[in-house]
Amino acid sequence: MFVEFTLxxxxxxxxxxxxxxxxALLRENFDLIGAKEGCGVGxxxxxxxxxxxxxxxxxxxxxxxxxxxxxxxxxxxxxxxxLDPLQKKFMEHGAVQCGYCTPGMLLSAKALxxxxxxPTLDEVKVAISGNLCRCTGYTPIVKAIMAATEExx
Amino acid sequence: MAKREYLKPxxxxxxxxxxxxxPGRRIVAGGTDLMVYIREGKEAPAxxxxxxAIPELNGVQKLGDGALAVGAxxxxxxxxxxxxxxxxxxxxSDASSSVxxxxxxxxxxxxxxxxxxxxxxxxxxxxxxxxxxxxTFGPEGEKRYTIEEFxxxxxxxxxxxxxxxxxxxxxxxxxxxxxxxxxxxxxxAAISRLAVSVIANPDGGYARIAVGAVLPKPGRITPxxxxxxxGFDLAAAKAAGEAAKAHVLSISGERPSMVYKLPVVSxxxxxxxxxxxxxxxxx
Ligand SMILES: Cc1cc2nc3c(=O)[nH]c(=O)nc-3n(C[C@H](O)[C@H](O)[C@H](O)COP(=O)(O)OP(=O)(O)OC[C@H]3O[C@@H](n4cnc5c(N)ncnc54)[C@H](O)[C@@H]3O)c2cc1C
Ligand code: FES
Ligand code: FES
Numbered sequence: 001m002f003v004e005f006t007l008x009x010x011x012x013x014x015x016x017x018x019x020x021x022x023x024a025l026l027r028e029n030f031d032l033i034g035a036k037e038g039c040g041v042g043x044x045x046x047x048x049x050x051x052x053x054x055x056x057x058x059x060x061x062x063x064x065x066x067x068x069x070x071x072x073x074x075x076x077x078x079x080x081x082x083l084d085p086l087q088k089k090f091m092e093h094g095a096v097q098c099g100y101c102t103p104g105m106l107l108s109a110k111a112l113x114x115x116x117x118x119p120t121l122d123e124v125k126v127a128i129s130g131n132l133c134r135c136t137g138y139t140p141i142v143k144a145i146m147a148a149t150e151e152x153x
Numbered sequence: 154m155a156k157r158e159y160l161k162p163x164x165x166x167x168x169x170x171x172x173x174x175x176p177g178r179r180i181v182a183g184g185t186d187l188m189v190y191i192r193e194g195k196e197a198p199a200x201x202x203x204x205x206a207i208p209e210l211n212g213v214q215k216l217g218d219g220a221l222a223v224g225a226x227x228x229x230x231x232x233x234x235x236x237x238x239x240x241x242x243x244x245x246s247d248a249s250s251s252v253x254x255x256x257x258x259x260x261x262x263x264x265x266x267x268x269x270x271x272x273x274x275x276x277x278x279x280x281x282x283x284x285x286x287x288x289t290f291g292p293e294g295e296k297r298y299t300i301e302e303f304x305x306x307x308x309x310x311x312x313x314x315x316x317x318x319x320x321x322x323x324x325x326x327x328x329x330x331x332x333x334x335x336x337x338x339x340x341x342a343a344i345s346r347l348a349v350s351v352i353a354n355p356d357g358g359y360a361r362i363a364v365g366a367v368l369p370k371p372g373r374i375t376p377x378x379x380x381x382x383x384g385f386d387l388a389a390a391k392a393a394g395e396a397a398k399a400h401v402l403s404i405s406g407e408r409p410s411m412v413y414k415l416p417v418v419s420x421x422x423x424x425x426x427x428x429x430x431x432x433x434x435x436x
Contacts, residue, residue, distance in 0.1 A: 001158070001159045001160075001161075016159065017156045017157055017158075017159070018156070018157030018158050018159035018200060018201045019157045019191060019201070021188070040192060041188075041189045041192060042185055042189065042253070042256070042257055045254070045256060048256055054230070054259045055255055055256045055259060056256050056259050056260045057185075057256045057257065057260065059188075060183075060184055060185050060188045060189070060257075060260060061184070061260060062159065062181065062184050062188070062201065062203070063159075064159035064161060064201070064203060065203065065205070067161075108255065108256070111255070126255070127255060129254045129255070130253065130254025130255050130256045130257065131254075
């Protein structure tokens, strides 16, 4: 099957087979290695990507569904020269240790802030409840996200 | 892995034709159950037929009598935030909102949840108390199943090969108040160890109570409902919890896991009943 979609703002296309996941396609065809495979079965969130502005697990999301959609990976958020407020706050709060969970955490937070620019603490916790972090104990991550929302005020 | 085809019909007739055209073709909606089975080697469909672009499977329709027809390809996120579903069937809104984490809810569908038919599937107890019915379309045309006809055994429903679940029909519940409670190890990823759905309508003199994850099939617990009808008060809530526990024990037997589960069944049912009663609009 042939799919055409928007990837971090650019029109792209790819030939895929039925079992290809969005995660495999992004990593292997487009060299976007920000999204990672942790568990491969929807439980850790390391593979989180945004499709039409909502967070999904790239490891379960079939590439055939991408046709006509808009995909954002962590590579499409901010960047070294123009860090997203979330990225800045993650750095300031020490919310990144090994970094394996970070792309997914950033995108789950981003998806929340797109919909709800001033979330409560509970809403932040719910938004990242599908993202596991084995290093930080979550507190710095939650603080960083809350700080990024205050930035926007 | 062998090259597997990915097909995405845009009409129901096309879907049914595609499914019948070659053996081993399999419906996929969100893929959150099926992809895990494929990865584990438990399933190896020859082709995946994505039904999420079919108009009949999308959106919520209000039917004349206040009932709703919920499209089978609606995601749990859509169901959780739909105002019409919230108005008619808050027990379903809450059940869908309890599925997985955000990323799962954005992808997983209610149709996949019911057709997959896992005993722990979170929407099943809610659909049981709502007295939901199921509409399918297949080679023999449209069919309608009651919930008893639909669920045959754990993981097994009446939906035949090549048959597409199109809609879930939810009757109006005038004057009733609803509650859903889920007990799970980790909210985001864990499957339910127990789910309880309650609809109570003291003025109408009826109550419906169902539990998920501890019984082989979703179904209402009549003895608990009878106990609650005795008074719709705290004592009746407690009695309903005890009756639910006795019922689960009589069906599932004294298995080791029941040592933990039975007390949880009685207290979760009691709690859910109290929650439903306390949500009643005070006149
Ligand atoms: C990490 C994780 C956490 C989860 N947590 C929960 C949870 O908390 N509670 C819970 O209940 N479930 C949970 N699940 C299971 C799963 O997400 C749900 O059962 C989900 O609703 C399945 O929907 P789907 O659209 O992804 O199904 P799919 O995987 O696409 O399909 C499942 C089955 O249904 C069939 N099917 C799908 N749609 C149709 C249709 N319209 N007509 C006919 N057949 C159809 C498919 O052929 C397949 O056999 C979890 C799964 C994961 C991976
Ligand atoms: S790799 Fe997708 S959720 Fe773990
Ligand atoms: S920083 Fe290591 S997993 Fe989160």
